[in-house]
Amino acid sequence: MKSSPSLISAMTSPVEAAKEIYDIAIAHREETESLRRIAPAVLEKLKDSQLFRMGLPKFLGGWEDNPVEVLKAYELLSSAEASVAWSVWNNHLACTFGRFLDEDSMREVYSESSHVYANSARPEGIAEIVPGGYKVSGRWSLVSGCEISDWFAMRCLVTSDDLPSTLGPGALLKLFFIKKEDIKVIDTWHVGGLRGSGSHDIEIKDVFVKESYAIDFNSPVSIDNPYSRLPIGCLNSAGNASIALGLLKAAMDELIKMCHDRVTPGKNPDLRDRLTIQTAVAKSKTTLDAKRTQLHNSVSTIWEEAQKGNTYTDEQLADVWAASVEAATAARSMVTEIFAVAGTASLYTKFRIERVHRDIHAVLQHGIIQPHWLNQAGMAYVGLKPTGAMFRI
Template identity: 70%
Template sequence: MNDISSAEITTLPSDAANKIYASAIMFRDETESARKIAPVVVNKLSEFALFRMGLPKSLGGWAGNPIETLKTYETLASAEASVAWIVWNNHLACTFGRFLDESSMKEVYSDPSHIYANSARPEGVAQTVDNGYMVSGQWTLVSGCQLADWFVLRCLVISEGSPTTLGPGASLKLFFIPKKDVKIIDTWDVGGLNGTGSHDIVVKDAFVKEAYAVDFDSPVAIDTAYSRLPIGCINAAGCAAMALGVLKAAMDDLVDMCFERVTPGKSPDLRDRATVQATIAKSKTVLASKRAQLHHSVEVLWKEAQQKNTFTDIQLADVWAASCEAAREARDMVSEIYAVAGTASLYKKHKIERAHRDIHAILQHGIIQPHWMNQAGMAYVGLTPNGAMFRI
């Protein structure tokens, strides 16, 4: 593939995340109240190309070891989970671009200032017409829609003789649609991940040319180790990394409170409570062990991708299982931290309060639901996992 943009990451994504960390914290109240990422933070994320990590290197993407993206999500989530969520969501929208032909990829992704949003839920309908499709629908939970210049939206494709409802034989495609064809409906009135601005969007009779409609069986326009990585479980690993970042924020906040709330000569302090001591020790162990397992399982896939090897179901299962368990244990640990911190957990000035809301919102995503553990278990006992996204 020829170079089609001069944009290129010159800083490790994880180093960039560390540089943005302070700003994400400084403007977290603005992000929360506005229900979208504060403009200052958006500009910094764009400056370091963190919205474009899923693209090929020639378009400003990362294209290196995916552990870097996991570190990036964890660091950003430890500052403000909504910031990490939008970066992670952009990675998926950019990853979908691998199925476009080279010319279409350039048209959609060549502007380094652009931001992307997506919905893999097939909540729209695409009617086949000459040279393309007419797309209409309303999609829920479209994170970052107010910031996005392009949307990648999944639809049921209807043509002569094809099924008109979801089910066996239905044809599904992803459609790349510019923001001019999208209307935002203000529906995001929530607690956790409030800053993601995950409103509904509506598209009505938008023409999408044939080249902008792809599916998971479409040819991949580039052939790099990064483009060979499976979309599903890598996306799950990213979600888990965010959960670990939120756990780190809550854990660090509890430790800080222990040092700040010391009253010599009076009743026992927070740090003197056995429950607090045990919870801090447990949380540090959970964070380190789940991070190590997650990174190791993804590292195995990266090495296989570099060698152009086919991933085994066991290797994929390891990532799915590590992701689901890391996220679940992070949620359980944050809930325990929230409990042992006592009434301090109720105050918004402490990260624990926000962490408790955000971690429960993160775990609602379908990519880390318990059924993926069943899919992994099938592989471990010699059965064939049948989840639609297990190998994609």
């Protein structure tokens, strides 16, 4: 397809944009926590930065360059406030889903630079085929950022007289792009970790969605560029892992700060004198550096193949899935160890370790980072064909 004229100027480096958000995210951390959604000042800054649009083509304000820079941005944002990183990551997925829209529909859905996007890939709705499109109804749980979003990409089971009415063999699933005025938010997000992500339930009742706003993962990709060729599934997993690594960085930095701040006169050993503290800091630094390097290297390989227009091997995809799961799991383990060795200080909200401990356990509840993706990766390594629905998408 020919290149399209620019609607919105392309964003600056994701990392540079994230640096501009870092301090304000920290300054409004408690407000984000108490509101159970991103604090207004942070939200406006995020909109201005175009970090919500990284997964789009350049002519819509997207990044369209090395995805490792996107992972670095997630990690930096997460080290400030996990819910901010989560919202940016969640918007990236909603924007990459847009690659399956035709170009006119893509322009309609993503034309406003201030818009925020939410999504759910869980098929918790029903879409009945009607003249010109579909009638959509359903209730979806865990829809992050639903209160602040302008568009929603929601997955449904498509039904008609000749299609299965339940999930299973032969079922037809599609994603539907729906405006916020057709969405009812149900206040369900009363949680500990990722409290600021605003992941409430939403409900849709008998909303008409035109045919061009319904896509599936076999739909043609209208804008062909290296970024739009990147696999959505494993790249999303890598993003989740980067959020976990950012939380490990935050916990490690807080523990080191506590060691410097809690130095007392006298003969009693200080916090920094404890062998368990010293060991945890050393292990954390090594884990962070090693897992980050492995993750970035695996994604760099995918990016090189995308630039060449090559088809990915299952082993290359497996490398990203495995690196993602291992990075996230190792980060959670180290945060748990830091929480333990810091002693009773970990119980107090004035120390970030308490918050990070809650957040990282919430981050790793997501389906895209579960251990079964290691099984899928292992299948590729031993010469079997991975069967996971999102493995190659």
